[in-house]
């Protein structure tokens with residue numbers, strides 16, 4: 098399939114280019130000393146992704162440790178309640194540790210091992226990336242330093258406990274607002290002094306090259322599996338594929354399986370409380386081009402051009418930018434990015450729980466909510482939704498703030 102000069106048949110050969118660009122988005126806007134470290138990671142990655150030893154080891158881990166392939170479930174009762182469209186979910190909630198994040202963390206940690214590194218470093222906001230990375234580090238016997246703002250440490254006690262039980266060192270960041278942004282800065286600073294022994298593991302398709310490419314490639318297992326499973330289940334391709342977009346890793350992995358197919362792709366961003374700046378985190382819908390955290394993409398800015406404060410009921414989606422590849426696919430018109438708000442999300446959270454027996458992560462409930470809207474609009478055909486994670490982590494919050502519905 099060709100679109101605006103891009104041939105999706107050979108897309109993965111050309112995007113990103115050797116400097117990490119998807120069109121004008123991406124790149125590596127970082128200090129000189131880190132450029133060397135990124136170049137080493139890029140070189141190691143290109144070597145191992147051609148190595149059958151690495152590929153076979155990762156395949157074995159996916160099967161025997163993560164429990165892959167994860168299934169696709171048909172949503173019988175929910176579909177029937179919406180008309181004639183058939184809804185399906187790819188069950189990343191059944192991936193070990195409860196979400197898609199382990200797909201790239203196991204890849205990144207295996208890369209660390211092949212590079213002879215002793216430690217993995219990362220920041221975390223809600224703690225989901227920290228838990229996935231701590232899991233991977235425990236598996237490989239690597240040290241693990243997770244930087245986290247003190248505000249988030251208080252808010253996310255269960256995830257902090259999980260990281261500690263898994264043997265990770267949770268480093269408290271107390272300066273500034275003591276949330277995700279400060280944690281990112283502190284983790285990068287630590288990495289700049291420790292890069293000989295450590296590797297930085299980014300939690301989404303974000304950051305400087307090669308991370309947006311590497312994380313996408315590690316997540317593409319989701320889309321590759323899903324395409325094969327869907328075709329063998331139904332005999333055809335889905336009409337539409339839907340995934341939620343925070344940084345964009347679960348969406349990038351899912352879309353990778355379908356980019357060259359006649360399938361409509363939808364990325365769903367959180368509209369939160371509404372379209373006013375500060376009330377949402379819908380960067381691809383309302384943002385403008387800019388550079389932050391080492392890459393060029395579309396971002397939400399305040400009046401000084403700095404990353405704007407963002408909000409979503411889903412802490413995994415409240416990031417003021419999205420991966421550069423999403424900005425590129427948006428401009429090309431290959432993926433449509435749209436929004437759902439908190440209310441629609443909560444409705445979907447309870448409907449999926451009660452009609453299907455699946456409690457989704459509140460992030461994933463955004464994709465479910467959009468899939469439900471799409472089902473009503475389309476009137477026929479099939480929609481495949483990426484259920485990026487399970488909702489155990491969100492149950493107390495939902496009951497406390499919204500009550501039973």
Ligand SMILES: *Cc1c(COP(=O)(O)O)cnc(C)c1O
Nearest residue numbers: 301343344345346347413460486
């Ligand atoms: C972190 C997270 C997300 C958002 O991250 P992406 O990189 O956009 O995929 C979505 N769903 C779940 C369950 C998460 O933990």
